[in-house]
Amino acid sequence: MLIIPIAPKHVQTLAEIAAETFTDTFGHLYSAEDLNSYRAAAYAHPQLLHEIATEECYFLCLDTDPEGLKPLGFAQLRPNTRNELMRSLGDEYPEPCWELHRFYIRKESQGMRAGSFMMDFCMKRFKEAGVKSLWLSVYSDNVKAQKFYQKYGIMYSGHNMEFPVGNHVDLEFLYTAKFSF
Known part of the structure; x- marks a missing residue:
C-alpha cells in the first residue's frame, strides 16, 4: 500500500469515494432527501x-495504483484548526492543534489493515508537523470507529x-489527543 x-x-x-464511503457507513440513517442534500453540498467539486x-x-492506494x-x-x-467547542476548552489543548477532518476506508478494503496503514501515516504527519493537539468528531453510535x-x-x-445531514442532526462525540512527540 x-x-x-x-x-x-x-x-x-x-468526490466519488467520499460519497460512496459516507453512504456505505451512514446512508441507512437518513432519508434520501437528507442524504442527497448533504452529499451535494459536502462533495461538490468547488468545495x-x-x-x-x-x-x-x-x-491510500495499492502499490499498483500510484496515480490514485x-x-x-x-x-x-x-x-x-479549532472548532468553537475546542476553542472553549482553552489552553487544555495546546497549539498547534489539528483536526482529522475525514478518515474513510472503502468497505471492500476494510479488514486488510488499510485503516491502520492510513492512520499510521497520519500519526507520522502529526509528528513531523509538531502537532500538540488533535481533534475529530465521531458519530455517537459508530463504535467501530471509536475503538x-x-x-x-x-x-x-x-x-x-451536532452534525447536520440535511434536516437531520446527528450526535457526535468529540475525540481528542495530546501529543508530546
Whole structure:
C-alpha cells in the first residue's frame, strides 16, 4: 500500500469515494432527501477543490495504483484548526492543534489493515508537523470507529457536538489527543 497526496486532478475521484464511503457507513440513517442534500453540498467539486488547496488530503492506494485511480480510502487533515467547542476548552489543548477532518476506508478494503496503514501515516504527519493537539468528531453510535481511534490514543473528551445531514442532526462525540512527540 502507498499514500499519495490528493491533487486538483483527483477531485472527481475524491468526490466519488467520499460519497460512496459516507453512504456505505451512514446512508441507512437518513432519508434520501437528507442524504442527497448533504452529499451535494459536502462533495461538490468547488468545495472539494477548496479543501484540497487548504488541507492535507491523501489517498491510500495499492502499490499498483500510484496515480490514485482507485483508492482504498482517504484522509483529510486540517492544520491549525479549532472548532468553537475546542476553542472553549482553552489552553487544555495546546497549539498547534489539528483536526482529522475525514478518515474513510472503502468497505471492500476494510479488514486488510488499510485503516491502520492510513492512520499510521497520519500519526507520522502529526509528528513531523509538531502537532500538540488533535481533534475529530465521531458519530455517537459508530463504535467501530471509536475503538479504532482509541487504539491510537485518541479518546472521547466527554464533550458532544451536532452534525447536520440535511434536516437531520446527528450526535457526535468529540475525540481528542495530546501529543508530546
